[in-house]
Amino acid sequence: MSQPIPSITVLTLNIPTPSGNSPIHPVLLQDEDGYTLVDTGMIGQFAELQSTLEELNVPLSDIKRVIVTHQDIDHIGNLGALLDAIPGLEVWAHADEIPYLTGAKPLIKFTPERRAMLPAPVLALADQLLMQLPEINISRTLADGDILPLQGRTQVIHTPGHTPGHLCFYFSEQQFLLAADELRVVEDELVGPAPPATPDMPEALRSLKKLTGLTVDQVLCYHGGEYTKEPAKRIAELAENSEA
Numbered sequence: 391m392s393q394p395i396p397s398i399t400v401l402t403l404n405i406p407t408p409s410g411n412s413p414i415h416p417v418l419l420q421d422e423d424g425y426t427l428v429d430t431g432m433i434g435q436f437a438e439l440q441s442t443l444e445e446l447n448v449p450l451s452d453i454k455r456v457i458v459t460h461q462d463i464d465h466i467g468n469l470g471a472l473l474d475a476i477p478g479l480e481v482w483a484h485a486d487e488i489p490y491l492t493g494a495k496p497l498i499k500f501t502p503e504r505r506a507m508l509p510a511p512v513l514a515l516a517d518q519l520l521m522q523l524p525e526i527n528i529s530r531t532l533a534d535g536d537i538l539p540l541q542g543r544t545q546v547i548h549t550p551g552h553t554p555g556h557l558c559f560y561f562s563e564q565q566f567l568l569a570a571d572e573l574r575v576v577e578d579e580l581v582g583p584a585p586p587a588t589p590d591m592p593e594a595l596r597s598l599k600k601l602t603g604l605t606v607d608q609v610l611c612y613h614g615g616e617y618t619k620e621p622a623k624r625i626a627e628l629a630e631n632s633e634a
Contacts, residue, residue, distance in 0.1 A: 395420055395421065395422055396419065396420055396421050396422075396540070396541045396542060397419075397420045398417060398418075398419055398420075398541060398561065398564060398566060399417070399418040399419075399420070399446065400415050400417055400610055400615070400616065401415060401416045401417065401418055401439075401442050401443075402414075402415060402442075402615075403415075403416065403431045403432065403435050403438050403439060403442065404438070405432050405435075405464065412613075413615065414431060414432065414464055414612055414613060415610060415611070415612050415613075415615055416428060416429040416430060416431055416439070416612075417429070417568060417610065418443070418446070418448065419540055419541055421539075421540055421541065423454060424452055424453070424454035424455075425448060425452050425453045425454060426453070426454060426455050426456070426457060426540060427453050427455070427456050427457070427472070428456075428457045428459065428559070428568060429456075429457075429458065429459055429465040429466075429570070429612065430456060430458075430465065430466060430467060430468040430469050430472060431464070431465075431467050431468050432463065432464040432467040432468075433463060433464075433467035433468070433508075433512050433515045433516050433519060434467070434511070434512045434515050435467060435468060436468045436471040436472075439468055450472070450475050450476055451476060453472070453476055453479065454479070454480060455479065455480035455481070455482060455529070455530075456469060456472060456479060456480070456481050456482070457482045457483070457532075457557075457559075458481065458482070458483040458487065458491060459556060459557045459558070459559075459568075459570035459571070459612070460484075460487055460552060460553040460555060460556040460557065460570065460571065461487050461490040461491060461497050461498065461553050461555070462497075462499060462552075462553065462571065462587075463497065463499075463500050463504075463516065464612075465570075465571075465612070466491065466519070467515075467516075467519065469481070469491075469519070469522075469526070470518065470519045470522035470523075470526075473522070473525075473526065480529035480530065481526060481527070481528050481529055481530075482528070482529060482530040482531075482532055483528055483531070483532060483555065483557075484531070484532050484533070484546075484548060484555030484556075484557050485531050485532075485533065485555065486550065486553075486554035486555030487553065487554065487555030487556075488528050488531065488555070490553075491523060491526055491528065492523055492524055492526050492528065493520065493523035493524040493526075494524075497520075498553060498554075498589060499553075499587065499589070500516070500520075532546050532557060533546065533548070534546060534547065534548035534600075535547075538559075540561075541561045541563060541564060542561070542562070542563040542564075543561075543562050543563060544559055544560065544561050544562075545559065545560040545562065546559060547559065547560060547600050547601065548597075548600075549570075549572045549594070549597035549598075549600055549601070550590070550593050550594070550597060551572075551583065551588055551589075551590045551591065551592070551593035551594025551595070551596070551597050552570075552571045552572060552583050552587065552588045552589075552590075552594050553589075556570060556571065556572060556594075556597075557570065558570055558572050558600075558601060560604055560606075562605075564607075564608075565605050565606055565607040565608065566606070566607070566608050566609075566610070567601065567604060567606045567608070567609045567610070567621070568610050569601070569609050569610060569611050569612075570611075570612050571583055571584070571587070571588075571611075571612050571613065572594065572597060572598070572601070573601075573609060573611045573617075573625070573628075574611045574613045574614045575611050575613075575614025575615055575616070575617050576614060579624075580609060580611075580617045580619075580621060580624045580625070580628070581628070582594070582595065582598060582628050582632065584613075595632035596632070598625065598628050598629040598632050599629045599632075601625050601629070602622075602625055602626050602629050604622060604625075605622065606621045606622045606625070607621070608621065609621040609625070
């Protein structure tokens with residue numbers, strides 16, 4: 391890649407829906423010791439993920455670790471395929487997500503109703519992933535307030551509600567907040583988590599307060615992409631309104 395080290399590259403993968411493609415945004419981090427992939431995309435997107443990385447001249451073998459922001463199927467969908475393709479791949483996640491990621495507990499939102507919505511080929515891949523989960527070894531357990539040696543200095547922010555172990559990440563040197571599903575961009579505006587996909591909405595709204603007070607020039611949402619219009623001010627508004 392031509393970008394300097396360290397660098398943050400926002401990826402775009404597309405989930406087909408009846409109304410058209412719905413983009414999602416994993417993130418590729420480049421550091422001196424290799425690449426980190428934050429989230430892996432939806433089940434059935436492994437070929438698209440691989441081709442996206444190839445366009446960046448990043449072979450799969452150069453990816454050292456995957457950070458899982460949370461257990462949802464559109465975030466861990468290609469985790470099994472990546473583990474098969476990359477010997478020694480590390481997986482980092484919050485402790486509260488580990489029982490779900492290793493198959494000790496069923497995924498909270500992968501219900502029979504959601505399974506029924508998947509095309510048969512995608513459902514077959516989902517079942518294959520679920521069978522692989524007990525074999526996953528979590529290399530590093532992340533906790534709120536951890537400072538990771540990525541991109542200079544990266545702060546782990548535990549934001550439960552959307553799932554118990556949902557994580558955001560603050561890259562202080564870049565003033566960049568990776569919000570995963572705690573925030574979304576809808577019609578060019580920054581909004582909170584999606585209620586239908588958030589089992590504990592009161593907890594998720596309380597978690598918004600943990601994102602206030604950061605110096606942020608850019609927020610990346612897994613759904614909706616990048617937001618740069620005074621994001622710190624907007625996050626403060628969302629947190630304040632959540633108390634109403």
